[in-house]
Amino acid sequence: MNMTQYSLTKYFSLTALVILIDQITKLIMEAKFQFGEFKPITVFFNLVLTYNPGAAFGFLAQHDGWQRWFFTTLSLLASVFIVIYMRKSRHLPRLCLGLAFILGGAIGNLIDRVRIGRVVDFLDFYVGNSHWPAFNIADSAIFIGVAILLVDEFSKKKP
Numbered sequence: 001m002n003m004t005q006y007s008l009t010k011y012f013s014l015t016a017l018v019i020l021i022d023q024i025t026k027l028i029m030e031a032k033f034q035f036g037e038f039k040p041i042t043v044f045f046n047l048v049l050t051y052n053p054g055a056a057f058g059f060l061a062q063h064d065g066w067q068r069w070f071f072t073t074l075s076l077l078a079s080v081f082i083v084i085y086m087r088k089s090r091h092l093p094r095l096c097l098g099l100a101f102i103l104g105g106a107i108g109n110l111i112d113r114v115r116i117g118r119v120v121d122f123l124d125f126y127v128g129n130s131h132w133p134a135f136n137i138a139d140s141a142i143f144i145g146v147a148i149l150l151v152d153e154f155s156k157k158k159p
Helices: 003-032 066-088 093-116 137-154
Strands: 038-042 045-052 119-127
Touching: 003 045, 003 066, 003 093, 003 119, 003 137, 066 093, 093 119, 093 137, 119 137
Parallel strands: none
Antiparallel strands: 038 045, 045 119
16 A cells, blocks of 8 residues: 555545544434433533434525435535545645545535435534524534635645
């Protein structure tokens, strides 16, 4: 195995780890909680079982089901694009790291859409009565990946 193959292997291993942690936590939440049930953890954080048939922040969640296949297709296409882009960018470690997190998150939520037609969310942060929309490990991985890509882009030397 040459060094290039090893480099991508570690990024795809990270992707697999994100997917595994995401799916395990979602299955645990579904086994232990009923829809809408919550457990306070701190003064600003609950665990709560909720489902999102839409995208981020419930975007398009109120529609009659077509969005399941739209977001499934979009996730599949994005995942293929990310894999191709990672292969072409294997010499850029920070870029591949960010993309590995994003890929893991995209596939984690894709599995939910295929498995149950919606995404399992359970992390509920709030201040007083103001709640951030519930999210999950896959969403967190996507956020981390985007943050890494932004740091990578802004840290590049400008000519």
